[in-house]
Amino acid sequence: MKQHVICKRIADEAVAALIEEVQLTPKPGLVDTENNGAHHDLSLTKMQNSAHSLHNTFYQMAMLSFNRQPTVEIREQFGAIGRNGEKEMFAVTENSNTHKGAIWSIGLLCSAIARRQGQVLFPQVFNDAAELANLPDQYIPKSKTNGSKVKENYGIPGAREEAQQAFPHIQKFSLPAFLQAAQRMSLRDAKLHTLLVLIANLNDTCLLHRGGPEGLELAKQEAQKLLTNFSISNMKKLDEFYIKHWLSPGGSADLLAATLFVINMSDKLKRGAQHGKVELHVSGKSSGY
Template identity: 90%
Template structure:
């Protein structure tokens, strides 16, 4: 019962983070409440349906890792759950890739938190996720993805390596940026600032796939300008520029969702799970960067 309650709460928060990310508006080149960004196959309803379809995937990943040390067997089972989750995602999105990267990144964080029975510590949660990510999975499909093609063409690491390195862009950029910005801005603006700092610092494979090196550099340069002169009106102008160039920072969006997930779930202090007495704990001192 304890395991089920904790893992259900983890999955609840994972889905909520995906919904929170897509509803955040305005985002440059990304689906939000105002437009579909640089996408003709996506919409906010499709993104939300996709997020809800992944609840069982995140729950299973958490259940798998609950109070268990990572092993190759667990890594292979984790991969199988993720690939089944992708199939469920594609079934509700008419084969559009809405959250493939998020299944990997947020799924690993779900497993890391479940490993500690719901305890969230920083940076432990990221290093735990990396430990699982670095184990081999002999069943990974050999077929090439957009991300693997970009890695091959440009020699730039993607979502897999980000996790294997303990999410350095979350630890160094999006998480501290959000925490600092939230002291002087609205929560909405703090989230948008965290997204922008990811775009500036991440070699986003989605941007590379769509715009090549020129597109990536353009996206980074314009996002950096906006960070130094932040306003919602300027952000809407950046959205127009990205859409015109068909640029979408999907990798940055996935990491933003992962950032929101750990922020939200670590904020659950002494809050009992409904119909139970289980609590998720966080060390407040852990945010000392």
């Protein structure tokens, strides 16, 4: 019973984080409550349906890893659950790729938290996710994805490597950025600010796939400018700019959702963010944000 309750909460919060990310408005080039961003095949309804379709996937991933050390067998079972989750996602999205990257990233964090029976410690949660991500899975399909093509063409690591390296962009950028911004902004603005931090610092393979190195650099530069002149009106202008240039930072959106998921799973961080006062403990040291 304890295992079911904890794993259900993990899955509930994983889906909630995906919904929280897609409903965040206004976002540059991404689906939100105002428009579909730089996407002809996506919509708010489709993104929300996709998120809800993944509840069982995240639940199964958590149940698989509950109070268990990672093994190759668990990694292979994790991969099978993820690929089944992709099929369920594609079934409700008419074959649109809405959350393939998030299934990997957030799924690994679901497993990491379940391994510790629902406990979230920093940076252990990211190291645990990386431990599972680095194990081999002989059943990974050989077919190329947009992310693998970008890696092959430009030598840029993607979502797989981000997880295998213990989510450095969450640890170094998005998590501290959000906790700091929550002290001086509304929660909505803090989330938007965090998204900009990710876009400005991540070599987003979605941006690379759409705009090549030039598009990636352009998107990063514009996001960095807005960080020093943040406002909702400027966010809307950036959204128009990204749409005009057909740019969509999907990788950054996935990492934002993963960041929100980890925060919401940590009751202390969630309460602190809501009240504008958070202390994040990393490697035995306390860092105030």
